[in-house]
Amino acid sequence: MTHAPQDRAAAHATTPVGARVETAMRRALALAAQGPSYGPNPRVGCVLLDPGGRTVAEGFHRGAGTPHAEAAALADARSRGIDPRGTTAVVTLEPCAHHGRTGPCADALIEAGVAAVHVAVADPNPVATGGADRLRAVGIEVTTGILADAGENLLRTWLHAVRTGRPYVTLKLATSLDGRVAAPDGTSRWITGSRARAHAHTVRAQVDAIAVGSGTALADDPTLTARTIDGSLFEHQPLRVVVGRRPVPDDARLRGPGGELIHLPEHDPEVVLQRLAEREVRHVLVEGGPTLATALLAADAVDELHAYVAPVLLGAGATAVGDLGVTTIGEAARFTTQDITRLGDDVLMVARRAEPAQSVQPAQSVQSVQSGRLSRHTKEEI
Amino acid sequence: MTHAPQDRAAAHATTPVGARVETAMRRALALAAQGPSYGPNPRVGCVLLDPGGRTVAEGFHRGAGTPHAEAAALADARSRGIDPRGTTAVVTLEPCAHHGRTGPCADALIEAGVAAVHVAVADPNPVATGGADRLRAVGIEVTTGILADAGENLLRTWLHAVRTGRPYVTLKLATSLDGRVAAPDGTSRWITGSRARAHAHTVRAQVDAIAVGSGTALADDPTLTARTIDGSLFEHQPLRVVVGRRPVPDDARLRGPGGELIHLPEHDPEVVLQRLAEREVRHVLVEGGPTLATALLAADAVDELHAYVAPVLLGAGATAVGDLGVTTIGEAARFTTQDITRLGDDVLMVARRAEPAQSVQPAQSVQSVQSGRLSRHTKEEI
Known part of the structure; x- marks a missing residue:
């Protein structure tokens, strides 16, 4: 208790x-x-x-x-x-x-x-x-x-x-309204606007570690630093974590000024989180890419979502999240909204892991509880 | 002027x-x-x-x-x-x-x-x-x-x-955070919650017409009526419009109580909007499916987006929007946010067609204007 x-x-x-x-x-x-x-x-x-x-x-x-x-x-x-x-x-x-x-x-x-x-x-x-x-x-x-x-x-x-022995995992998504993180040619700067990006940097300055997949580290050459609006570094720089088998190049910007860099050549989310816990990481911010995000979601290891959504439609290109094994709506990964913040043209939705009672609730009972007399309709009502 | x-x-x-x-x-x-x-x-x-x-x-x-x-x-x-x-x-x-x-x-x-x-x-x-x-x-x-x-x-x-000779088009999307409108098995009730759905009904009661594609009409058998929370009909019922070649079955709920039903066996968005203008439709709410939404977006015929987004991830299933012909980020369909409203666990983003100066702005100039010192980075910075 x-x-x-x-x-x-x-x-x-x-x-x-x-x-x-x-x-x-x-x-x-x-x-x-x-x-x-x-x-x-x-x-x-x-x-x-x-x-x-x-x-x-x-x-x-x-x-x-x-x-x-x-x-x-x-x-x-x-x-x-x-x-x-x-x-x-x-x-x-x-x-x-x-x-x-x-x-x-x-x-x-x-x-x-x-x-x-x-x-x-x-x-x-x-x-x-x-x-x-x-x-x-x-x-x-x-x-x-x-x-x-x-x-x-x-x-x-x-x-x-402390209770679970593994870090609290916040997954950051920055997407178009149709859930895409890049255009078909891979370009993605910028889907979200400057205020959303500045906000994301203040979150970086509050966590113990930032993690990305090794594919993202190679493709995007990020710095994974926490920066103020004028581009200077916050005093606290989180540990930089690259997850996956691909090596971090010698000239990667990840090796430049910022937090300590560690490379975890692992694929199993549980192992990754265990390794972070051993480093006394209490809170890790996962910034992608889709492969790492999907692995953590599929393992039910995401405690909080920070979804920055821009009023943009792409229609094609990489999606934020890959196959989660969901086949029907009742199996969806469902979170509980904590906060909605407008950031310029974008919105930030902060949502936390739904209580078990909600996440395992079948669509039928959600429907009867939520929709009142609408529930007499047996098919999708749009 | x-x-x-x-x-x-x-x-x-x-x-x-x-x-x-x-x-x-x-x-x-x-x-x-x-x-x-x-x-x-x-x-x-x-x-x-x-x-x-x-x-x-x-x-x-x-x-x-x-x-x-x-x-x-x-x-x-x-x-x-x-x-x-x-x-x-x-x-x-x-x-x-x-x-x-x-x-x-x-x-x-x-x-x-x-x-x-x-x-x-x-x-x-x-x-x-x-x-x-x-x-x-x-x-x-x-x-x-x-x-x-x-x-x-x-x-x-x-x-x-009056100025353009065609109706104002509001496109409604109701999606998961990863831009999906249904799970892989086609189930979609409910991605968004009861407050979002009730809000969507108040919007229906304010427009001249609601349009859906004929595939959606067949698959979902919607009523396309504007209903109050207790399920009764609002006094004003918009014209119900089915767009596309597939017939509306004799026993479709679209033929039940509600607004007048018209079937436009057309594929060209311009023709559809012209036909609606001839019926004195000033404002049409388009509720899907993805085929109709994509056709209107690709024709640059969407004036306003109503995007209801739920804190849900599906990872697979139908997306709200299909291929828009966008290959790189600078070509994205970009809207200007008017309003952000929290509706229970969901968020409603209302956004309007961006001014031409914004929508055609290349990624490079967006970057240099918006990101200040961040713009010295030449690659994606995450």
Whole structure:
């Protein structure tokens, strides 16, 4: 189970103290979001409340090798001359119980004398979990599940990686309205416009790795760097990953300035993801080509789609996705839309893996649920 | 030329009277939009202002066989006991000069003694144009081009039909993210969700005709009716048009309740549109299949796209659009996005024919304009 009983969290929200805890958790989530979305560690924020419910200190994790959020908040309190004894810690992720580069956060909170701890998401990391138990063992009240959905959403790539042992996979598609990524002669610049391309670069700057197939690496000679609108490199450059048997030429631009380059001469998506997990990749952005995209989709390994769609029709040329083994509409790879953003003339659809209940739902039941009286029609109604 | 000098209209907007005229034109446009978007006549609204600039009467055209907007506004004035003499008429379309089922509006305004007439869009209809000249000939001040862009947008389907002699063509596509309209076994219900389908029905209720290819008529046995969410028919049912050589079976649902059915055993898009124009069709919604859509696109006869896109990938199956003769990216059929709307999990992209300057722009110049420093790269950058 990933978080504590909802009824306890819900009861909290109905009391003045509970409302203050929720407000503090919103702030803690906003603080967490200031941390880097890439890297092996989760984004965590922490707010300390005095017994009257007022915020006295806050902190967030700034990435591997820097203090955890709880330690940062305790340090913030001390730098303000505030004794954290008796405060309530509101933390987006269950305080850890393990010795990493820093000591266990649960112990730091115990030593600081905090009176209570409120948590959004329980830590599923087997080497770090147990913080809540450790706190409760010394009599500190611990509540989990406060704004759990928001916490899960913020940490979704990290949680996925920890829970499944493989990276969260975001598949980027940039297509015409008829699903093509290039004209018949192979030309493809540009199907989407400059705003869509600039957006895609900001996504690159948020992930651990970018992967392309070796055929695409050869054909397109990409740099796979994360660049600002003026063409300069973002500070964070993701790992560059080429998947497949074909070699990366010595003069490839992939060998130029940018993130570290690794070549995985593999075809099995599971093996590729395992190899990335071994490199502590929590989130990989897959940018094509169609062969790699199709292999990941067919293996049901795509967690999120970023589909940039341009108001363009080509009628022929390479398609974004090859044969997925789908023969009938009920077998379609179906995602759940999270967000729709207009970018110039293009649209970005962000969609996530549909819940199993939806993806395996046969067309018949989808129809009867969704179409109301239209469902009396037995054939396609257009 | 379609409207009068902008500088005159612009000068108007800078004076108190001009500002009042613009406000009245906005109201006249809103009134016009209350009229039916289907039918042979344009949507027109009219506001009468007294010499102090106050609105004293208003009217709009409710469809063929009913009074024109100017006559409706004059009748409104009289019903309020107001003498329209000396008022200023603010009309979205140049008053007509011809005898149709009603007399010329220009004459009605002259007889009523209006002092000035302000117009958004000049009437391009060869049988009706000349109203402004007729008014000026008797000394009435006429200004055209007031909020001309908004007027052109409101009347775009009608103006297109009158100017070109053929209907405005809206092509509806309902596809997966990879541009497919069906799975390999032909199943397609439902790729898009119930909100997208309900929206498509509201569009049907706004057009003069819906067209499908005869293959689609046979394969899908559609009704091509405009239905509300509860499945009942909208009051207005568009003409149902089947294009192509294959016959419509006697027991086809197309022969059931709904709009009149016509079968055009033609293949040439120009001939089809000519035949529709002869039926006074100003706006036809083309719903497929791919053969008809492709023929219209290849003939550059599509004025507007309504692309409903679902967060679904199929990987195989029929595509929305067949070969358009595009070989390289610079030849792509490119549209200009007007609107992006989320409909449940789906997105609707409404896009219109791009201006010639954009559609014929070679890839090279698009690249240099759009990508700034990225354009120094000579190959595809992904």
